[in-house]
Amino acid sequence: MATNGHNNLNAKLVLLGDMGAGKSSLVLRFVKGQFLEFQESTIGAAFFSQTLAVNDATVKFEIWDTAGQERYHSLAPMYYRGAAAAIIVYDITSADSFTRAKKWVQELQKQGNPNMVMALAGNKADLEEKRKVTADEARVYADENGLFFMETSAKTAANVNDIFHEIAKRLPRAQPTQNPAGMVLVDRPAEGARAASCSYGFQNLGTLYSV
Amino acid sequence: MADPEPYPPIDPTNFDLIVIGTGLPESIIAAAASTAGKSVLHLDPNPHYGSHFSSLTLQDLVSYLNIQSINPQKSNTEASDRTIALDVTTRPIYSDIEICSYDNSVKDHSRKFNLDLAGPRVLFCADLAVDLLLRSSANQYVEFKNIDASYVCDENGDLMNVPDSKSAVFKDRTLKYSEKNQLNSFFKLVQGHLEAVKSVDIGSDDGKMISEEDLESPFVVFLDKMKLPPKIKSIILYAIAMVDYDQDAGESCKDILRTRDGIDRLALYHSSVGRFPNALGALIYPIYGQGELPQAFCRRAAVKGCLYVLRMPVISVLLNKDSGNYNGVKLVSGQEITSNKLVINPSFTITSSPSEPLQDVYKVFNVGTVTGKLARGICITKSSLKPDASSCLVIYPPRSLYPEQATSIRVLQLSSNLAVCPSGMFVFYISVVCDDALEGKKSLHAAIDNLFSRHTSSPTDSGSTDQTESAKVKPTLLWSALYIQDLIEGLMGPAVMTPTPDGNLNYNDLLHATSKLFQKLYPDDEFFPKTSYTDSSDQFEDDSEVGVESYISSRLGGTGDGGDTVDVHHGVWTASMWL
Numbered sequence: 001m002a003t004n005g006h007n008n009l010n011a012k013l014v015l016l017g018d019m020g021a022g023k024s025s026l027v028l029r030f031v032k033g034q035f036l037e038f039q040e041s042t043i044g045a046a047f048f049s050q051t052l053a054v055n056d057a058t059v060k061f062e063i064w065d066t067a068g069q070e071r072y073h074s075l076a077p078m079y080y081r082g083a084a085a086a087i088i089v090y091d092i093t094s095a096d097s098f099t100r101a102k103k104w105v106q107e108l109q110k111q112g113n114p115n116m117v118m119a120l121a122g123n124k125a126d127l128e129e130k131r132k133v134t135a136d137e138a139r140v141y142a143d144e145n146g147l148f149f150m151e152t153s154a155k156t157a158a159n160v161n162d163i164f165h166e167i168a169k170r171l172p173r174a175q176p177t178q179n180p181a182g183m184v185l186v187d188r189p190a191e192g193a194r195a196a197s198c199s200y201g202f203q204n205l206g207t208l209y210s211v
Numbered sequence: 212m213a214d215p216e217p218y219p220p221i222d223p224t225n226f227d228l229i230v231i232g233t234g235l236p237e238s239i240i241a242a243a244a245s246t247a248g249k250s251v252l253h254l255d256p257n258p259h260y261g262s263h264f265s266s267l268t269l270q271d272l273v274s275y276l277n278i279q280s281i282n283p284q285k286s287n288t289e290a291s292d293r294t295i296a297l298d299v300t301t302r303p304i305y306s307d308i309e310i311c312s313y314d315n316s317v318k319d320h321s322r323k324f325n326l327d328l329a330g331p332r333v334l335f336c337a338d339l340a341v342d343l344l345l346r347s348s349a350n351q352y353v354e355f356k357n358i359d360a361s362y363v364c365d366e367n368g369d370l371m372n373v374p375d376s377k378s379a380v381f382k383d384r385t386l387k388y389s390e391k392n393q394l395n396s397f398f399k400l401v402q403g404h405l406e407a408v409k410s411v412d413i414g415s416d417d418g419k420m421i422s423e424e425d426l427e428s429p430f431v432v433f434l435d436k437m438k439l440p441p442k443i444k445s446i447i448l449y450a451i452a453m454v455d456y457d458q459d460a461g462e463s464c465k466d467i468l469r470t471r472d473g474i475d476r477l478a479l480y481h482s483s484v485g486r487f488p489n490a491l492g493a494l495i496y497p498i499y500g501q502g503e504l505p506q507a508f509c510r511r512a513a514v515k516g517c518l519y520v521l522r523m524p525v526i527s528v529l530l531n532k533d534s535g536n537y538n539g540v541k542l543v544s545g546q547e548i549t550s551n552k553l554v555i556n557p558s559f560t561i562t563s564s565p566s567e568p569l570q571d572v573y574k575v576f577n578v579g580t581v582t583g584k585l586a587r588g589i590c591i592t593k594s595s596l597k598p599d600a601s602s603c604l605v606i607y608p609p610r611s612l613y614p615e616q617a618t619s620i621r622v623l624q625l626s627s628n629l630a631v632c633p634s635g636m637f638v639f640y641i642s643v644v645c646d647d648a649l650e651g652k653k654s655l656h657a658a659i660d661n662l663f664s665r666h667t668s669s670p671t672d673s674g675s676t677d678q679t680e681s682a683k684v685k686p687t688l689l690w691s692a693l694y695i696q697d698l699i700e701g702l703m704g705p706a707v708m709t710p711t712p713d714g715n716l717n718y719n720d721l722l723h724a725t726s727k728l729f730q731k732l733y734p735d736d737e738f739f740p741k742t743s744y745t746d747s748s749d750q751f752e753d754d755s756e757v758g759v760e761s762y763i764s765s766r767l768g769g770t771g772d773g774g775d776t777v778d779v780h781h782g783v784w785t786a787s788m789w790l
Binding site for chain 2: 067068069071072073074076077078079081182183184185186
């Protein structure tokens with residue numbers, strides 16, 4: 001969910017699409033400016049963040065990767081919860097991956113927030129000679145389904161920043177939070193382990209209710 | 212998502228560990244094993260995560276309860292030359308299901324509910340679940356909110372506030388001055404004892420400890436010795452130490468709490484209050500329901516390489532024909548997957564097919580016996596129990612509702628601010644440990660009658676006794692589901708069987724059992740190494756191997772996003788709980 005505070009937006013963004021479409025590569029290009037020719041299937045990465053400045057505000061994207069749970073269609077509802085934006089990625093050299101992308105769009109429409117900004121990314125645009133999905137076909141589909149469309153290349157960086165910028169621009173500004181924000185439990189070694197021992201027993205009780 | 216291939220072939224076909232079922236214990240084992248570098252395949256025949264620990268839409272909950280209460284047909288599986296196949300069948304763990312709907316507006320919003328199958332459940336801020344979320348880095352996927360208040364039913368059937376801290380005692384309006392003093396001096400004594408225990412650890416003794424004899428005595432005897440009045444005793448035993456059985460029943464009490472354990476439970480409660488500076492009470496609840504917890508651990512496991520396949524039933528367990536040892540599983544698709552170890556949740560049983568009478572094997576694959584029963588209830592209303600608390604815990608101590616009430620009945624009220632129901636509605640979870648369905652249902656109904664008024668257009672006879680108390684304006688019951696759940700403990704064998712949800716409010720006993728199972732499964736591996744626990748920056752880098760430091764710091768420092776990030780001190784209590 002995009003949450004608002006002093007023109008700073010925090011927005012959860014989820015990536016969807018077939019294995020091998022280039023979801024992780026897009027994020028790595030966007031967040032780190034890197035590209036690996038032989039990016040392995042996603043293991044070990046699940047969480048990235050990047051802050052973008054748009055006209056009137058800064059948008060901090062909290063980007064969730066599928067952690068491979070999409071492989072056998074076993075993404076947890078948790079993945080979609082509170083997502084303000086989604087990029088559905090397909091590979092322009094694979095007609096199958098485009099068919100699958102449409103399925104992911106349906107899934108999102110079923111699961112997600114109706115105000116979600118959805119982008120369709122035709123990735124691997126550098127592989128023109130192997131193209132199987134025309135840009136026109138994808139654009140027509142995107143228009144009909146309320147997505148915006150770009151062809152991207154994580155390899156050449158073409159349109160990668162642009163697609164994230166476009167999402168940032170389209171995020172509703174003063175969007176009322178649809179669902180309540182709670183607290184994330186964070187372990188911080190504050191005053192070190194010894195000092196923490198004062199939370200043992202009853203010693204904190206005197207100050208608790210003045211917090 | 213609808214799959215063109217109903218049962219896709221799984222690749223690879225050999226793993227260190229196969230886990231069947233995505234309940235909390237299985238999910239934690241999958242995450243711990245993946246973290247320890249094992250290759251893990253995690254399967255669930257259901258289309259959702261969580262097994263018996265799920266949070267489901269109203270419709271899905273009803274159909275899950277029904278499906279999990281039917282004795283399934285036996286499937287006869289064929290084994291290949293080298294293996295023996297044992298049938299895997301589902302075992303019904305729910306029974307006596309009663310669904311009542313008094314208002315269609317509830318069903319119309321089915322999808323807006325996230326109803327817990329294993330409610331009522333909360334986390335104590337200093338308990339093992341919180342600890343484990345932090346240790347495993349699964350904490351970043353779940354957000355929590357505080358439970359606003361706790362009430363305990365007194366001998367007159369009235370709900371009184373549970374004063375759970377010094378300042379709460381001070382502010383309380385129902386306690387007499389003398390009672391406040393008694394409670395405060397008792398808290399002080401326990402505090403002194405805990406400090407003395409601690410200082411003994413570092414080698415000094417200031418003699419404030421409660422005697423060994425007292426520590427071994429029943430807690431209720433100790434509370435009597437401290438001359439605490441019945442009201443205070445009841446609060447301490449049932450609303451803070453969360454005891455199930457009537458401690459005043461003497462010899463006939465099934466589970467007498469010793470003073471030592473009683474004091475541990477007080478310590479847990481009180482170190483929970485204030486563990487997170489911006490969480491006011493001791494208890495927290497995950498937004499979107501308890502079903503988020505298994506999902507968080509599964510996501511954590513996936514990040515560490517665990518392979519996830521939902522909607523994939525396992526039809527048999529394969530044994531090596533020569534040795535009789537566990538070899539692998541056969542999926543409904545016919546595919547055989549091998550692994551060294553198998554973890555399976557207790558909603559399945561492994562039985563030998565009639566054609567191959569394998570008494571020995573059957574014995575080894577102990578199926579886990581039912582050790583007890585729980586009565587659970589889910590109720591939906593359009594108003595809150597107390598106008599000033601959107602979420603609260605209510606405890607009915609033994610004998611508070613009717614003379615034969617042998618065990619505590621616990622109730623948790625939640626509101627839409629936890630995203631568990633449509634706005635304007637409230638969900639109540641009720642549970643009670645019982646010997647049989649009849650007794651359990653009696654307790655549930657007694658609590659329901661005390662909490663709610665029946666709907667005016669109720670098809671059942673509306674309780675005439677409620678009319679006299681209508682001055683209190685109880686919430687009107689719109690929908691309810693009551694059911695009995697079998698209790699099955701986890702056990703070790705050729706296949707590790709995980710426990711069913713227990714009757715406790717928190718997950719401590721379950722997680723203890725789970726960590727023990729993991730240790731037996733992998734004696735040489737640590738159950739979530741503590742490295743990330745002391746250094747929170749590590750924790751985040753660990754999650755994204757590419758290491759986005761700017762993100763880490765900004766996330767940790769992130770404020771003004773409406774989601775409060777809370778600090779937690781690494782307490783001695785929580786560390787020692789694992790020993």
